[in-house]
Amino acid sequence: MDQTHVRALEALQPFIHLANSNSATSPRFIANLITNATSSPHTYVFAELLETETVQALASPDTPAEYQAYLKLLQIFAWGTWQEYQETPNLPKLSSEQSLKLRLLSLLSLAASAESLTYPALMNALSFSSTAELESLVTTAIYANLISARLSPATTPPYVNVTAVAPLRDVQPQALPKMISLLTDWEARCGEVVSDLEAEIARVKSNATARHAKDQAYQKGIEEAMERRKAMGGSSLDASSGGSSRGKLASFGRRPVGRWAAGGGVPGNKREADDIDRDDGFWESGEGAEAGSRMDIDEAPASRGGSRHSKRILGGRKA
Template sequence: MNQTHTRAIEALQPFIHLANSNSATSPRFIANIITNATSHPHTYVFAELLETPTIQSLQSPDIPPEYQGYLKLLEIFAWGTWQDYQATPNLPKLSTEQTQKLRLLSLLSLATTIKPLTYSALQSALSLPDTGDLESLVTSAIYSSLLTARLSPSSNPPTVNVTSVAPLRDVQPQSLGKMITQLTEWEARCGEVAQDLEAEIEAVKANAAIRATKENSYKEMYDARVKARKQEAGAPGAGGGGSGVGSAAPAARRGPLGIRRGARGLFGGNKREADDIEQDDGFFDAGDGMEIDEGAGSGSGRGNGSRTKRVLGGRRG
């Protein structure tokens, strides 16, 4: 419970005891209780005092007319405003303390109903023609912990920026039915919102489960493919040698003239010519074919000083 509300209830207790005492029998005594309770600087709630049989006895038609208005006055202090007091005839005249108290209580109600809370609106509702009186009233409410607010006289229009209001106004009995209806509707809306949230949560869980299933399936497929690739790579003969591009061929033997020995068909000739290439190591010139100059006296028996040429791998002329 708010500390300000607790202090207000404690401040009202002596007046409740007086109303419940045996001496509270005359209308004048009851009227004095109401006057003193509403004038006390720390009393801001009056529902408990209103509920006492002594205070309710003022509704009797036997009560003198000058005291009949005190019950209505206490009701205005409990849940009414300054405007209600001015609009109700035959009410007792207020003292300075009661006037200040009723304006403070009215300020609490106005702070929760008027948006924005401008100077002009407050001055009209509280019958305060002077701006200084309004600022003094608001400052008093702030120091009494009735509300948390900040004055903004330089804003356009000048306003009172209220951030919190103490729960010090009583609830009018006639408004309980309306409040119960509003609370019931609010409870129904909260139930609908809760159901919608639960449905959303279930949908999110279902989607998450579907995603998890797909991810597990993809992972199993990936693992199976990786395993199959590894098995293929480790199979016998897989990726081995052969006559492909990557296989290493033995180095060819080459003769003194750089001609690879044993390479038959290298120059497009027949087997005999290839054998001649393997056997002859003489000087040759590359022409239309490949010629081997055997030189003079090579043992071919074709004459003295003559040179014999043999054509290998080309056309013979």
């Protein structure tokens, strides 16, 4: 609860106790009680005082007419305005303190209905004849923490910009059914919004779960593909190595003999490879001998004088 409202309730408590006391037996006593309560500088709410039996007893037909009007006056202070007081006949005359209090309460009602109030509109609603009176009332309301506002007298038209209003006006009983209906509709709309939010949250969670499962399946597929690629890569490497060795031997067309056959491999340098390409004619198969191929083999190393020994001719006549 707002602190200003709490202080206003505390200020009204002494008058409520008096209204419920044994001394509150005459309409005159209750009328004086209402006058004092509405004149007090710190009382701004009056619904609790209105609900007391002694105050409600003023509406009885047995109550003299001069005191019955005090019940209506207290109602105007509770939820009415200065204009309503001016338009209602046969009401008690107000003191200066009561006039100030009712104008302040009326300013609260006007400020709650609009953020920006022009000087002419306020002066007409509060029966002021000069802007100085209006500015004095607004300043009093600001210092009493009834409103938060800023005066703008230099604008055209001049206005009062209200930014906050204290919750000090009582609610008229006739307005309660309408307020209950509005609150019920608001509660129903809030329930619909909550239901929509819950459905949206469930949809987002479902999409997130499906997306996570899809990402996991995709990652698992990548890992399996990498494993298969690794396995296929090793087999291809082995097959490529074996096929390459066999291809090197097959490229010669036949199996060599002699020192290369004994060595178990291909020639170790370019010169030896060139000797193979020239096809000197000595092969394990008999095809070379039948074709008249030949190979010269030195019987002994050359002497220092550069002369060579005679050669033994294999496989055919010497050219």
